[in-house]
Protein backbone atom coordinates (compact mmCIF):
# COMPACT_ATOMS: atom_id res chain seq x y z
CA UNK A 106 0.00 0.00 0.00
CA UNK A 107 1.28 3.44 -0.85
CA UNK A 108 2.03 5.60 2.13
CA UNK A 109 0.10 8.83 2.46
CA UNK A 110 2.31 11.86 1.98
CA UNK A 111 2.35 14.67 4.50
CA UNK A 112 2.31 17.74 2.29
CA UNK A 113 4.34 20.78 3.38
CA UNK A 114 2.34 23.96 2.92
CA UNK A 115 5.39 26.01 1.94
CA UNK A 116 8.54 24.71 0.24
CA UNK A 117 11.56 26.98 -0.24
CA UNK A 118 14.34 25.94 -2.62
CA UNK A 119 17.97 26.98 -3.01
CA UNK A 120 18.44 26.12 -6.69
CA UNK A 121 22.13 25.31 -6.62
CA UNK A 122 24.51 23.62 -9.05
CA UNK A 123 23.68 25.13 -12.44
CA UNK A 124 27.33 26.04 -13.04
CA UNK A 125 28.78 22.68 -11.96
CA UNK A 126 26.13 20.82 -13.97
CA UNK A 127 27.08 22.74 -17.12
CA UNK A 128 30.81 22.43 -16.51
CA UNK A 129 30.51 18.64 -16.15
CA UNK A 130 29.23 18.64 -19.73
CA UNK A 131 31.91 20.98 -21.01
CA UNK A 132 29.36 23.78 -21.43
CA UNK A 133 29.42 27.39 -20.16
CA UNK A 134 27.85 28.17 -16.77
CA UNK A 135 25.12 30.20 -18.46
CA UNK A 136 23.90 27.04 -20.20
CA UNK A 137 23.29 25.60 -16.73
CA UNK A 138 21.19 28.64 -15.81
CA UNK A 139 19.16 28.35 -19.02
CA UNK A 140 18.40 24.69 -18.29
CA UNK A 141 17.78 25.52 -14.63
CA UNK A 142 15.22 28.16 -15.62
CA UNK A 143 13.24 25.43 -17.42
CA UNK A 144 12.88 23.49 -14.14
CA UNK A 145 11.05 26.42 -12.54
CA UNK A 146 7.84 25.75 -14.49
CA UNK A 147 8.11 21.93 -14.07
CA UNK A 148 8.64 22.08 -10.34
CA UNK A 149 6.00 24.71 -9.59
CA UNK A 150 3.43 22.83 -11.67
CA UNK A 151 4.25 19.61 -9.80
CA UNK A 152 4.05 21.46 -6.49
CA UNK A 153 0.53 22.65 -7.31
CA UNK A 154 -0.49 19.13 -8.27
CA UNK A 155 0.82 17.64 -5.01
CA UNK A 156 -1.02 20.33 -3.01
CA UNK A 157 1.91 22.52 -1.96
CA UNK A 158 0.48 26.03 -1.60
CA UNK A 159 3.65 28.12 -1.58
CA UNK A 160 6.97 27.71 -3.40
CA UNK A 161 9.79 30.20 -2.84
CA UNK A 162 12.84 30.03 -5.11
CA UNK A 163 16.23 31.66 -4.51
CA UNK A 164 16.85 33.05 -7.99
CA UNK A 165 19.45 35.78 -7.35
CA UNK A 166 21.11 36.69 -4.08
CA UNK A 167 22.45 40.07 -2.97
CA UNK A 168 25.89 38.41 -3.26
CA UNK A 169 25.35 37.22 -6.85
CA UNK A 170 26.20 40.70 -8.23
CA UNK A 171 29.86 39.73 -7.71
CA UNK A 172 29.69 37.18 -10.54
CA UNK A 173 30.99 38.19 -13.96
CA UNK A 174 29.02 40.79 -15.91
CA UNK A 175 28.33 38.09 -18.49
CA UNK A 176 26.77 35.73 -15.96
CA UNK A 177 24.76 38.47 -14.21
CA UNK A 178 23.55 39.65 -17.63
CA UNK A 179 22.54 36.11 -18.61
CA UNK A 180 20.59 35.65 -15.37
CA UNK A 181 18.81 38.99 -15.79
CA UNK A 182 17.91 37.98 -19.35
CA UNK A 183 16.40 34.74 -18.01
CA UNK A 184 14.37 36.65 -15.40
CA UNK A 185 13.10 39.03 -18.11
CA UNK A 186 12.13 36.15 -20.33
CA UNK A 187 10.50 34.16 -17.48
CA UNK A 188 8.51 37.17 -16.29
CA UNK A 189 7.24 37.76 -19.85
CA UNK A 190 6.16 34.16 -20.46
CA UNK A 191 5.06 32.92 -17.03
CA UNK A 192 1.58 34.46 -17.18
CA UNK A 193 0.44 31.64 -19.49
CA UNK A 194 1.56 29.08 -16.91
CA UNK A 195 0.04 31.16 -14.15
CA UNK A 196 -3.32 31.39 -15.97
CA UNK A 197 -3.39 27.64 -16.56
CA UNK A 198 -2.36 26.70 -13.03
CA UNK A 199 -4.12 29.40 -10.99
CA UNK A 200 -0.66 30.43 -9.84
CA UNK A 201 0.12 33.71 -8.14
CA UNK A 202 3.60 35.11 -8.73
CA UNK A 203 5.42 37.40 -6.35
CA UNK A 204 8.93 38.70 -5.91
CA UNK A 205 10.87 39.33 -2.70
CA UNK A 206 14.17 41.19 -2.40
CA UNK A 207 15.36 44.73 -3.07
CA UNK A 208 13.87 45.29 -6.50
CA UNK A 209 14.87 48.96 -6.82
CA UNK A 210 18.39 47.80 -7.83
CA UNK A 211 17.02 45.89 -10.83
CA UNK A 212 16.74 47.38 -14.32
CA UNK A 213 13.56 49.44 -14.70
CA UNK A 214 12.08 47.10 -17.32
CA UNK A 215 12.48 44.14 -14.96
CA UNK A 216 10.83 46.11 -12.17
CA UNK A 217 7.96 46.92 -14.53
CA UNK A 218 7.64 43.26 -15.61
CA UNK A 219 7.48 42.24 -11.92
CA UNK A 220 4.73 44.83 -11.26
CA UNK A 221 2.73 43.57 -14.24
CA UNK A 222 3.05 39.88 -13.34
CA UNK A 223 2.19 40.49 -9.69
CA UNK A 224 -0.87 42.49 -10.72
CA UNK A 225 -1.98 39.99 -13.40
CA UNK A 226 -1.77 37.02 -11.00
CA UNK A 227 -2.91 38.76 -7.79
CA UNK A 228 -6.22 36.89 -7.57
CA UNK A 229 -4.78 33.42 -8.28
CA UNK A 230 -4.68 31.20 -5.22
CA UNK A 231 -3.90 27.55 -5.94
CA UNK A 232 -0.16 27.96 -5.61
CA UNK A 233 1.95 31.04 -4.92
CA UNK A 234 5.39 31.15 -6.51
CA UNK A 235 7.69 33.66 -4.86
CA UNK A 236 10.93 34.49 -6.65
CA UNK A 237 13.72 35.85 -4.48
CA UNK A 238 15.60 38.28 -6.73
CA UNK A 239 18.34 40.51 -5.34
CA UNK A 240 17.38 38.90 -2.05
CA UNK A 241 19.46 38.35 1.07
CA UNK A 242 18.11 37.31 4.46
CA UNK A 243 20.30 39.84 6.25
CA UNK A 244 19.31 42.55 3.81
CA UNK A 245 15.62 41.76 4.33
CA UNK A 246 16.14 42.12 8.09
CA UNK A 247 18.14 45.34 7.60
CA UNK A 248 15.27 46.85 5.58
CA UNK A 249 12.72 45.69 8.16
CA UNK A 250 14.75 47.17 11.04
CA UNK A 251 15.12 50.45 9.16
CA UNK A 252 11.38 50.69 8.53
CA UNK A 253 10.58 49.88 12.14
CA UNK A 254 13.10 52.52 13.30
CA UNK A 255 11.40 55.10 11.05
CA UNK A 256 8.01 54.26 12.54
CA UNK A 257 9.48 54.67 16.03
CA UNK A 258 11.05 58.01 15.15
CA UNK A 259 7.75 59.15 13.60
CA UNK A 260 6.01 58.30 16.89
CA UNK A 261 3.85 55.56 15.30
CA UNK A 262 5.46 52.84 17.46
CA UNK A 263 7.35 52.68 20.73
CA UNK A 264 10.37 50.36 21.26
CA UNK A 265 8.16 48.23 23.52
CA UNK A 266 5.87 47.49 20.56
CA UNK A 267 8.69 45.57 18.85
CA UNK A 268 7.96 41.89 19.24
CA UNK A 269 8.49 38.93 16.90
CA UNK A 270 5.14 39.39 15.16
CA UNK A 271 5.95 43.02 14.42
CA UNK A 272 9.31 42.05 12.91
CA UNK A 273 7.66 39.34 10.78
CA UNK A 274 5.11 41.90 9.62
CA UNK A 275 7.91 44.10 8.26
CA UNK A 276 9.52 41.38 6.14
CA UNK A 277 9.05 41.17 2.36
CA UNK A 278 6.10 38.73 2.28
CA UNK A 279 4.48 38.97 5.72
CA UNK A 280 1.29 37.17 4.66
CA UNK A 281 3.10 34.02 3.47
CA UNK A 282 3.51 31.33 6.15
CA UNK A 283 7.07 30.33 7.08
CA UNK A 284 8.54 27.49 4.99
CA UNK A 285 7.88 23.98 6.32
CA UNK A 286 10.59 22.50 4.14
CA UNK A 287 13.80 24.02 2.76
CA UNK A 288 15.47 22.14 -0.08
CA UNK A 289 19.01 22.77 -1.32
CA UNK A 290 20.23 21.01 -4.44
CA UNK A 291 23.72 19.92 -5.53
CA UNK A 292 25.40 18.78 -2.36
CA UNK A 293 26.27 21.87 -0.33
CA UNK A 294 24.72 21.96 3.14
CA UNK A 295 24.35 25.61 4.04
CA UNK A 296 21.72 28.32 4.06
CA UNK A 297 23.61 31.03 2.12
CA UNK A 298 21.63 33.95 3.53
CA UNK A 299 18.22 32.64 2.40
CA UNK A 300 15.10 33.44 4.47
CA UNK A 301 17.09 33.60 7.72
CA UNK A 302 14.17 34.66 9.92
CA UNK A 303 11.52 32.57 8.20
CA UNK A 304 13.29 29.16 8.34
CA UNK A 305 13.71 29.12 12.12
CA UNK A 306 11.69 25.87 12.35
CA UNK A 307 11.83 24.56 8.78
CA UNK A 308 12.88 21.01 8.01
CA UNK A 309 16.06 20.94 5.89
CA UNK A 310 16.54 18.60 2.92
CA UNK A 311 19.79 18.39 0.99
CA UNK A 312 20.21 16.44 -2.22
CA UNK A 313 23.21 15.84 -4.48
CA UNK A 314 21.03 16.32 -7.56
CA UNK A 315 21.91 19.56 -9.37
CA UNK A 316 19.08 22.01 -10.03
CA UNK A 317 18.87 21.39 -13.81
CA UNK A 318 18.17 17.70 -13.01
CA UNK A 319 15.69 18.46 -10.23
CA UNK A 320 12.26 17.59 -11.62
CA UNK A 321 8.86 16.55 -10.20
CA UNK A 322 10.23 13.14 -9.12
CA UNK A 323 12.95 14.79 -7.05
CA UNK A 324 10.39 17.10 -5.47
CA UNK A 325 8.32 14.06 -4.55
CA UNK A 326 11.38 12.44 -2.91
CA UNK A 327 11.86 15.55 -0.79
CA UNK A 328 8.20 15.47 0.25
CA UNK A 329 8.55 11.77 1.12
CA UNK A 330 11.54 12.59 3.34
CA UNK A 331 9.50 15.40 4.94
CA UNK A 332 6.66 12.93 5.58
CA UNK A 333 9.00 10.99 7.89
CA UNK A 334 10.20 14.00 9.83
CA UNK A 335 8.96 14.47 13.35
CA UNK A 336 8.44 18.22 13.37
CA UNK A 337 9.16 20.10 16.57
CA UNK A 338 8.83 23.77 17.28
CA UNK A 339 11.00 23.79 20.38
CA UNK A 340 8.33 22.27 22.58
CA UNK A 341 8.02 18.79 24.04
CA UNK A 342 6.35 16.23 21.80
CA UNK A 343 2.88 15.11 22.92
CA UNK A 344 2.45 11.37 22.62
Ligand code: FPP
Pocket residue numbers: 120121122123124125126134138139141142145162163164165166169180183184187236316
Ligand atom coordinates in the same frame (compact mmCIF):
# COMPACT_ATOMS: atom_id res chain seq x y z
C1 FPP B 1 23.07 28.63 -8.28
O1 FPP B 1 23.84 27.80 -9.13
C2 FPP B 1 22.02 29.25 -9.07
C3 FPP B 1 21.88 30.60 -9.26
C4 FPP B 1 22.80 31.58 -8.68
C5 FPP B 1 20.82 31.14 -10.11
C6 FPP B 1 19.49 30.45 -10.06
C7 FPP B 1 18.79 30.78 -11.31
C8 FPP B 1 18.13 29.92 -12.10
C9 FPP B 1 17.82 28.53 -11.74
C10 FPP B 1 17.65 30.32 -13.45
C11 FPP B 1 16.67 31.42 -13.57
C12 FPP B 1 15.49 31.36 -12.67
C13 FPP B 1 14.29 31.85 -13.00
C14 FPP B 1 13.33 32.12 -11.92
C15 FPP B 1 13.88 32.11 -14.37
P1 FPP B 1 25.37 28.13 -9.34
O2 FPP B 1 25.53 28.81 -10.64
O3 FPP B 1 25.89 28.86 -8.16
O4 FPP B 1 25.96 26.70 -9.43
P2 FPP B 1 27.41 26.24 -8.97
O5 FPP B 1 27.40 26.25 -7.47
O6 FPP B 1 27.50 24.88 -9.54
O7 FPP B 1 28.39 27.20 -9.55
